[in-house]
Amino acid sequence: MLLADKVALITGAGEGIGQATALMFAKDGAKVAVVDRQIELGQATADAINKEGGEAIFIAADVSQHDSIKKMVADCITHFGRLDCAVNNAARSASFALTADTEEQHWDLTQAVTLKGVWLCMKYQIPAMLKTGGGAIVNISSLAGIQGEVFQAPYAAAKAGVIGLTQTAAGEYAQQNIRVNAICPGGILTRGMANYLDKVPGAREKVEGTHAMRRLGKPEEIADAAAYLCSDRASFITGHPLIVDGGIMVNPYLL
């Protein structure tokens, strides 16, 4: 029960890493505000938690919309009375193109959800946490934010921005008992990733081969890292971009 009695808000919790994180936080004892712009998926995550004896509500919100995020945090406080932990996980990559071929609208959409969305969430989460003496925030970045990713210029730039935002907020609020960390996942086997690997010939071998472990991660392996960083066990960790990548960064590719 790593997160017993804590109230956690998780964006993009309708599927993938966000869903696994919401389920794991509930198992670890947290009350969970499940946030997604897809109503059916988000509600299903909250229902699954409540069915297992946990406590969750679903809040429909779009992280790129200011009023939506202001209301998201207000709804969480109205229901649970406080906010202790947040995992800002929702993101979008709007294009797959060379840098010079990237459309401006794709650039803008990716920044709006993947970078501005994280800032908007923190803008309202931080004041809420300050009211009850502090909290812990985990922003989901990506290895793309550290080493770039070909064909994903807007996404890689946004994810690098998420690390900068994380470190800035960590420095600003450290003395007020708010810790802010990031997670930089490698390839994680979500539904979207599985579809891509099934569709593109040779992609599975190529993508798995970039990981020293020669496999993709499970959503739960990111959820575990998020639970730890949100817990009191990580009490001296702030401003850290935690790489959880099955060894992409240390890949002994000649082995």
Ligand SMILES: NC(=O)c1ccc[n+]([C@@H]2O[C@H](COP(=O)([O-])OP(=O)(O)OC[C@H]3O[C@@H](n4cnc5c(N)ncnc54)[C@H](O)[C@@H]3O)[C@@H](O)[C@H]2O)c1
């Ligand atoms: N899957 C990977 O290999 C991988 C690798 C590195 C980083 N990441 C990051 O992990 C996070 C989760 O990725 P995933 O693969 O689980 O994604 P996913 O596509 O499986 O799920 C994303 C969820 O976010 C929701 N969402 C999207 N835009 C939203 C918005 N504007 N407002 C609210 N909700 C929104 C979607 O409805 C969906 O439920 C993202 O930040 C992603 O960039 C994923």
